[in-house]
Amino acid sequence: MTAADDKKSEELMSLCKRRGFIWPSYELYGGIAGMYDYGPLGFSLRNNIVEVWRDIYKGREGFTEIDTETVNPREVFKASGHLDKFADKITYCTKCGAPFRADHLVKEFYSNPDTMSEKDLDQAFLDHNVVCPDCGGKLGPVEDFNLMFRTNIGPGSSRVGYLRPETAQGIFVNFLNLYRYNREKLPFGVLQTGRGYRNEIAPRQGMIRMREFNMMEVELFVDPEDKTWSRFDEMKDEKLTLLPNTGDETVEMTVGEAVAKHVVANEVLGYFVGTTKQFLVRLGVDPARLRFRQHRKEEMAHYAKDCWDAEALLSYGWTEITGIADRGCWDLTRHSEFSGADLSHFKRFDTPREEEVEKVKPNRKSLGPAFKGQSKAVAAAVEQAKPEDVKDGRLTVTVDGKPVELGSEMFTVIKTKEKVNGERIIPNVIEPSHGLDRIFYTVLEHAYSHDDAKDYTVLHLKPEVAPVKLGVFPLMEKDNLDVLAKQICASVHTARAAAVYDGSGTIGKRYARMDEAGTPWCITVDYDSLSGPQKDTVTIRDRDTAAQKRIAVKDVPQILDDLLTGRRQFTDL
RNA sequence: GCGGUUGUAGUCCAGUGGUUAUGACGGAAGCUUCCCAAGCUCCUGACCCGGGUUCGAGUCCCGGCAACCGCACCA
Incomplete structure (x- = not known):
């Protein structure tokens, strides 16, 4: 970390506090490390990030979203392994x-x-x-x-609970509900956003390590034997910067190449690494400061089989902002063991198979006289035995905890044909898990620019995520300029596309305020708007170029909508 | 957690143990036909918390809390 990086993160944090993006929590009482509150601009930006995420996973992929409890009973984390390993x-x-x-x-x-x-x-x-x-x-x-926060559920301390360290478990414990909701078919995906809690010993680096943090998690349930993805073709040309765990060098390749060369294990994983790149870039993360790093074997979480982290280059260095893990069958297997429920998928074969099966059958005529009253139990044990248990023509079974050796006259190995309609499998889980606060911070840092010569700061936020979409100013707050400006502001302002009226200070100062908040466009009402040949027109200014155009007042709502949806660019106005 | 550095208005910063704590930026009210942080007037607002030393502490000492950096940790 260089001195310039230090300066940058400090300046950005100062801006965040000043303008109302984030505030350290409980500053009134001295503050608590690793906790931050979102101010009006920050919360709005964060919500916009979540909306883009929904647009991709609910909209494009058609996954479903749920919301589950943050307090979980002890059993959940006993099964998940967090109680012992975390x-x-x-x-x-x-x-x-x-x-x-x-x-x-x-x-x-x-x-x-x-x-x-x-x-x-x-x-x-x-x-x-x-x-x-x-x-x-x-x-x-x-x-x-x-590292989990512990609490009690209900009075007394009989029922121990923990605040969840990840939202994923809420999805796994609802697997049966979700499986039925999705008509008992694989693959299906479920998303959840919400808070998680980790009682970090030493939180550091601002928002990068928080004790209470926000996640956007996607759990994708797939057939372990079929990790292809139907829409893979649409993703195969997406370019990636990869850092595989086989070396120290990054390599540039497309999703298609990465899967073909087995750098990324399978199509599903590759598809969602590509999706993650598209998602992050759409939010404004700089592709040149984004890479995907494969976890080393010893670095892998207790539940993970393979894992690729999306890492962004921040003033803190390369920082994990999203993890795409193949959790295998770990979670469902464990919850199945601990709860006793069957969390498997019945995979129906295209056509029922006639399978030839070898079985061990007891020879009751010989068993009866030999074991008398015990013969029923011995016969049952023989039926449980497998053909490969037979050694040198003799079979040893366990009856009432004791080994019983049987000669070849006591049983027969026979071949039968059975009709098999399908098999029970434990679905595998692919998990793109996004650290919302870290992505939020990355978006801010990658949008931040400071002109040292002019001492001028601009947040180049993408219009889609910018908390305020439009600033509306009267050139002077008199002579009815303010009346028209307020009318225009009201005509476009909505909860989703905020417009802000500002009549205070000089016009340049107001542009500067909006540039610092990342507002993409500003409209100014001047004297020409009220009379003369340009009556009923206003200027609209582009944040990134400071260029201005004159547009008709009546067109403002349509133009703003076009700019926001990308139907029109500022240069086309 | 260890080691180092540091805590003064919303932000950035000045302040030899001694009146009412310096200033800039910001914010607010106003003036100026004001399009890129212009100018002028006026206002607003701070010594992280708790002990101690002292006649007297923003300043010195101790403890706590918090921030930053390095180490460690980060499933």
């Missing part, structure tokens, strides 16, 4: 009270201390005479410091 082992010095990562204190003695249990670590302290690095005091018992 924790650090921590110990406190009994003398000075300083906390330490227990696994870090013993890393010189063991190859992978992060897999050790609390008891192993306690013992390791004794075996290797590990004491407090600060004061030399005795270390206390090793505990789990879970």
Whole structure:
């Protein structure tokens, strides 16, 4: 991070506070690290980002959106693995009270201390005479410091709950509902936006690591044996900058090439890496400062089989803003195990198969006399056995916990034909997961420009995401100029396309305010608007070029609409 | 969490232990036919929190909180 980068992030943060994009939370009471509030402009920008995301995933892809609880019972995270894996082992010095990562204190003695249990670590302290690095005091018992916020559901402490660290689990626990809603067909996609919580030990870098943060997650349920994507052809020419985990060099290739060369594992993953690029660029992320980096094996989350991060180059360095993970069958398998529910998909074959199956059949005539009263249980055990269990003509089964060896006269291996209509499979999950706050910050940083010579700041936000679409000014706030300006402003202002009236200060100052807020266009009512040959016309100014055109007052709503939807460009006016 | 740096109006910054804390920008009211942060008048607004030292603390000391940088962490 250079001094210029420092300056840039500080100037941007100052602008964000001044203009009302974001404010550090609870500043009144001294502030809390890793928490930020969204001001009027910031919330609007954030909502616009979410709308673009919806347009792509609900609109183009036809996925469905749900909203689930942020407080989850303990069982959910026991099953998801977060309770065990999303924790650090921590110990406190009994003398000075300083906390330490227990696994870090013993890393010189063991190859992978992060897999050790609390008891192993306690013992390791004794075996290797590990004491407090600060004061030399005795270390206390090793505990789990879970990064999830814990709470109680209802009075007392009987039902333990946690604030979710990701929205994904709310989708997985609703799998059966969603599966039925989607007519029991694969693939289908579900999206959810909302808050997640991680009790970070040391939040850093402004909005990049927050304790309470916003996500936009998409969970895509696919057939594990069919990771093709029907609309892949539409995506195959999208260009990507990739950083595979096989080397340190970035490579430029299209989605189609990346999948063909197995750089990206399959079509689904490739399609959504491409989609993510389109999404981010549409928001205003600079393609030259965007790359996709594949996770190294040891870096992968406990649930992930493969993962590509979209990384943006910020003043903080390359920063993950979206992760596209292949979670495999981890989540559904685990929830199935822990809940006892069948979370599989019945995959019907195109035509039922006649399958020849080998089975072990008990020979009851021989079993009866040999085992008498026990023979029924033995026969049942034989029916459970598989042909490959037969060794040297003999079969060993377990009855009432004891092994029973049977001679070849006790059973027969037969071949039968069965009609099989399909098979049960656990769907795989592909997850494009977007860090909304990080994307928000990236959009701001990539839109930010500062002219050092003029000391002039412009946010080049894309009109689609800009919080305010139009500024409307009277040249002077008198002689009825203000009346017309207010009328024009009211005629176009809506909740989605905000127009702002400003009559305060000089005209240049008002343009400057709007440039700093990222407003793409401004309209000014002057004396020519009221009388003379140009009566009933106003000027419209383009933020990025400062160019002006004269347009008729009556055309303002239509022109603004055309500019916003991209039907017309400013230069065509 | 460790080490370093730093906390003064909305923002940026000045301030030898000693009156009512300097200024700029911003914001507000007004004047000026004012199209790119122009000028003028007037107003607004701050010493992060808690202890301590002292006759007296924005200033010195201790603790806390917060920010920035490096290390560590970041499923």
